[in-house]
Amino acid sequence: MSDYPPFPHDDSFPVQELLVVDYKLLKEGDEEQANILWEAATKFGFWYLKNHEADDFVEPMFKMGRETLALPFEEKMKYWQGNKGGSCGYKAAGATYVDADGSTDISEFINVSKDDAMAYPSIAQRVYPPTVNEFMTGTIRPFIQTCVAENRVLLDVFNDKLGLPKGTLADLHDHTKRCLSESRCIKVPAAPKDTKIALGRHTDVGSISYLTNRLGGLQVQLPGNGGEWKYVKPIEGYFICNIGDSLHILSGGILKSCTHRVLPPPGAQAGYERWSLVYFARPANDVKLEALASQSSLIANATQNADEALFFSGLTAAQWFVRRQTRNRTDQGKDFETILAAGPKKIISAV
Ligand SMILES: O=C(O)CCC(=O)C(=O)O
Numbered sequence: 073m074s075d076y077p078p079f080p081h082d083d084s085f086p087v088q089e090l091l092v093v094d095y096k097l098l099k100e101g102d103e104e105q106a107n108i109l110w111e112a113a114t115k116f117g118f119w120y121l122k123n124h125e126a127d128d129f130v131e132p133m134f135k136m137g138r139e140t141l142a143l144p145f146e147e148k149m150k151y152w153q154g155n156k157g158g159s160c161g162y163k164a165a166g167a168t169y170v171d172a173d174g175s176t177d178i179s180e181f182i183n184v185s186k187d188d189a190m191a192y193p194s195i196a197q198r199v200y201p202p203t204v205n206e207f208m209t210g211t212i213r214p215f216i217q218t219c220v221a222e223n224r225v226l227l228d229v230f231n232d233k234l235g236l237p238k239g240t241l242a243d244l245h246d247h248t249k250r251c252l253s254e255s256r257c258i259k260v261p262a263a264p265k266d267t268k269i270a271l272g273r274h275t276d277v278g279s280i281s282y283l284t285n286r287l288g289g290l291q292v293q294l295p296g297n298g299g300e301w302k303y304v305k306p307i308e309g310y311f312i313c314n315i316g317d318s319l320h321i322l323s324g325g326i327l328k329s330c331t332h333r334v335l336p337p338p339g340a341q342a343g344y345e346r347w348s349l350v351y352f353a354r355p356a357n358d359v360k361l362e363a364l365a366s367q368s369s370l371i372a373n374a375t376q377n378a379d380e381a382l383f384f385s386g387l388t389a390a391q392w393f394v395r396r397q398t399r400n401r402t403d404q405g406k407d408f409e410t411i412l413a414a415g416p417k418k419i420i421s422a423v
């Protein structure tokens with residue numbers, strides 16, 4: 073894979089240990105793995121997934137990302153995600169605030185919608201650069217399809233443990249319906265030494281995220297840690313998975329959606345370009361994003377004194393997404409010409 077320096081063993085880089093779920097066993101119905109998954113998702117919201125089936129697509133996905141994000145800024149901006157709540161397409165570095173002091177992110181993304189990857193060469197949401205299209209059927213589509221299938225296995229475990237009628241969560245993620253699920257390839261350039269944050273603190277919007285990264289930098293703030301940020305160490309061949317807000321809400325808060333962020337790589341890994349890849353599984357657009365209290369006594373109990381505005385907002389998954397996607401943007405209200413004229417965010421390399 074890589075010749076990167078290892079993650080530093082140093083107390084100044086505190087590491088968050090995570091439970092490991094074996095996907096192969098989980099898929100075969102192993103009860104112990106289902107229990108580990110449940111413990112991880114209800115206590116921490118984050119876990120490793122080993123023996124998953126998408127690993128062969130990871131390097132080709134990074135290749136697609138490298139070729140795409142190497143295009144000139146003007147070319148990438150032809151596929152801009154926009155600033156009105158859309159996500160798929162190109163996100164420029166600096167599009168979001170990362171701190172109250174007005175600092176901005178240094179991460180570029182190329183996001184490919186699941187529906188577009190499935191529909192290609194037809195268009196579900198938008199078109200993509202040739203460097204994406206070239207990989208669409210051989211890499212992006214099978215990567216996404218594999219993640220969709222794995223997501224179904226995990227959802228069925230949660231469905232069971234939450235005491236929901238069989239297939240409830242799977243139906244809410246019906247892959248034949250329109251949804252905002254997408255793959256994301258992220259580039260964080262070798263950053264100046266004083267760069268504090270590469271991607272600001274957030275929770276993920278969707279149901280479950282499947283992340284692969286090569287270098288450290290991801291930090292999580294898990295329940296019970298008194299707000300302390302700890303690093304999650306990348307492990308080759310493992311996904312880092314986490315619960316997003318949608319499953320948090322549908323489960324009445326039983327499944328935890330936890331805050332995380334990305335810092336420039338730590339220790340000897342600093343000064344390297346950082347690449348990561350995520351598949352975001354999200355509910356179908358028309359799903360009402362409310363706690364499923366009427367279908368599970370466990371969820372009904374959990375939401376007895378719960379925050380009505382969060383758990384019973386009346387918003388659909390798509391409306392919720394737009395609300396989140398338009399938050400903390402530096403380009404809010406600006407027109408395309410102004411954003412294009414401002415040019416790419418200037419990053420002065422550390423090396
Ligand atoms: O790059 C990473 O390690 C995490 C990225 C992330 O949290 C996101 O894109 O939502």
Ligand SMILES: [Fe+2]
Nearest residue numbers: 274275276332
């Ligand atoms: Fe995230």
